[in-house]
Amino acid sequence: MxxxxxxxxxxxxxxxxxxxxxxxxxxSAYALTLKLATDSGTQGSPAGDALKKWGELIEQKSNGEIKTKVFYQNELGGQQEVFDLHVAGDVDLMLNWPMTSYDKRIGVIYTPYMTMSWDEALNAYSPGGWVNNMLGGIYSDIGLKFFGPWPEGFNGVGSRGKYALNIADADGLKVRTMTVFPAPQTMQALGYQTAAIDWGEVYTALQTGVVDGEAGNVIYWDYEYFRDSLDYYVQTKHFFMTGILSGNQETWEGMSEEEQKIVSDAAIEIMNDQFKAAKQQDDHYIAKAQEAGMKYFEPNEAQIREFAKAAREKVWPQMDKEVGPEIMDTIRKNASPL
Missing domain, CATH: 1.20.5 (Single alpha-helices involved in coiled-coils or other helix-helix interfaces)
Structure with missing residues (x-):
C-alpha cells in the first residue's frame, strides 16, 4: 500500500x-521578439551601429525578456520594400529615411531650405520642436509610432568632372536624387538635371554614367560608397537630413506599458546620442573625404541664399498642393529667414 x-x-x-x-x-515561445531594420546603412556604419545599439538597449533594459533581430541595408530589400514591410508590421522598429508613398505629407522632412543653420535645425527637430511636432501626427495617420529624428546634418551634391556653386554652373550636370517628393523638384530648381534612383542602384548609375553625381546625402554616404567615382562635394544644404526612429503602431499597441517604456526609452537614448554626435560626425567625414582626394566646397552666404530663394519660390508652392497649405503655413511661419 x-x-x-x-x-x-x-x-x-x-x-x-x-x-x-x-x-x-x-x-518562451510567446516571448516578445522585435524585428529592427534600416533601409540605409550597413553593419558598422553610423546608422547600422545606431540600429544595433537600439536592439541591444531593448534587450538590456528588459533583462533579456524582449529579444531583437537586426536587419541592415538591403537585407530585406530596397528602401521602398523595407518601408512597406514596416507599415505592414513585418518590421516592428525602423531607422529609416521615410518614403512618401503612403502619405505625401511625410515630404515635409525634405522641405528645401527649411532651416539654414545647425542650431536652428536641431531646435526644430528636437522633442518639442516645431518640425518634430508636425511629424508625430503624420506618422500616426499611416499606422506608425513616431519616436523621433536621428539627425545627420546638411546634405550636398557629390559630382565628377564638374561642380556647381551657383545655379548657372549646374547646367548640364545630371544628378541622382531620392525617389521621394520633392527631391527631384528641388535639384531642378537649383539648375540640375535629375534622375530619381533608389539608393541600392546609385553605385551602378554612377559607374555606367547614367548620372554625373549624387544629390541626396550628407558627405558620409558619398565618401563611404562613391569616393572612387566622385571628384567634388558641394554642401548646398538643400535638406537637413535626418533618419526617423519609428515603430509599427499595431506592434506598439500589442505591447504592455512596461514593454512600451523600454522600447521608447531606448529610442530616446539613441536620439540623444545622435543629437550630440551629429555635427562632430559630419565634420569628421568632411575631413576624411578631403584626405581621400575629394574636393570639398561650402558655398558662401550669398550663394546659399541664391539656392534657397530659387528652391522656396519654385518648390514650396508645389508643396502647398502635395502636403497641404496648413502644414506649409507652419513652415513659412517658422522657417529660417532669408
Missing amino acids: LKMKNIHVTLKTLLASAVATACLMST
Missing part, C-alpha cells in the same frame, strides 16, 4: 513538473 502511495505521489510530481515545463515553454 505504501508502495502504491509513493507511486501516486511520484506520478503527481511528474505531472506537475510536466505542466510547469509546458508553461515555461509556452512563455
Whole structure:
C-alpha cells in the first residue's frame, strides 16, 4: 500500500513538473521578439551601429525578456520594400529615411531650405520642436509610432568632372536624387538635371554614367560608397537630413506599458546620442573625404541664399498642393529667414 502511495505521489510530481515545463515553454515561445531594420546603412556604419545599439538597449533594459533581430541595408530589400514591410508590421522598429508613398505629407522632412543653420535645425527637430511636432501626427495617420529624428546634418551634391556653386554652373550636370517628393523638384530648381534612383542602384548609375553625381546625402554616404567615382562635394544644404526612429503602431499597441517604456526609452537614448554626435560626425567625414582626394566646397552666404530663394519660390508652392497649405503655413511661419 505504501508502495502504491509513493507511486501516486511520484506520478503527481511528474505531472506537475510536466505542466510547469509546458508553461515555461509556452512563455518562451510567446516571448516578445522585435524585428529592427534600416533601409540605409550597413553593419558598422553610423546608422547600422545606431540600429544595433537600439536592439541591444531593448534587450538590456528588459533583462533579456524582449529579444531583437537586426536587419541592415538591403537585407530585406530596397528602401521602398523595407518601408512597406514596416507599415505592414513585418518590421516592428525602423531607422529609416521615410518614403512618401503612403502619405505625401511625410515630404515635409525634405522641405528645401527649411532651416539654414545647425542650431536652428536641431531646435526644430528636437522633442518639442516645431518640425518634430508636425511629424508625430503624420506618422500616426499611416499606422506608425513616431519616436523621433536621428539627425545627420546638411546634405550636398557629390559630382565628377564638374561642380556647381551657383545655379548657372549646374547646367548640364545630371544628378541622382531620392525617389521621394520633392527631391527631384528641388535639384531642378537649383539648375540640375535629375534622375530619381533608389539608393541600392546609385553605385551602378554612377559607374555606367547614367548620372554625373549624387544629390541626396550628407558627405558620409558619398565618401563611404562613391569616393572612387566622385571628384567634388558641394554642401548646398538643400535638406537637413535626418533618419526617423519609428515603430509599427499595431506592434506598439500589442505591447504592455512596461514593454512600451523600454522600447521608447531606448529610442530616446539613441536620439540623444545622435543629437550630440551629429555635427562632430559630419565634420569628421568632411575631413576624411578631403584626405581621400575629394574636393570639398561650402558655398558662401550669398550663394546659399541664391539656392534657397530659387528652391522656396519654385518648390514650396508645389508643396502647398502635395502636403497641404496648413502644414506649409507652419513652415513659412517658422522657417529660417532669408
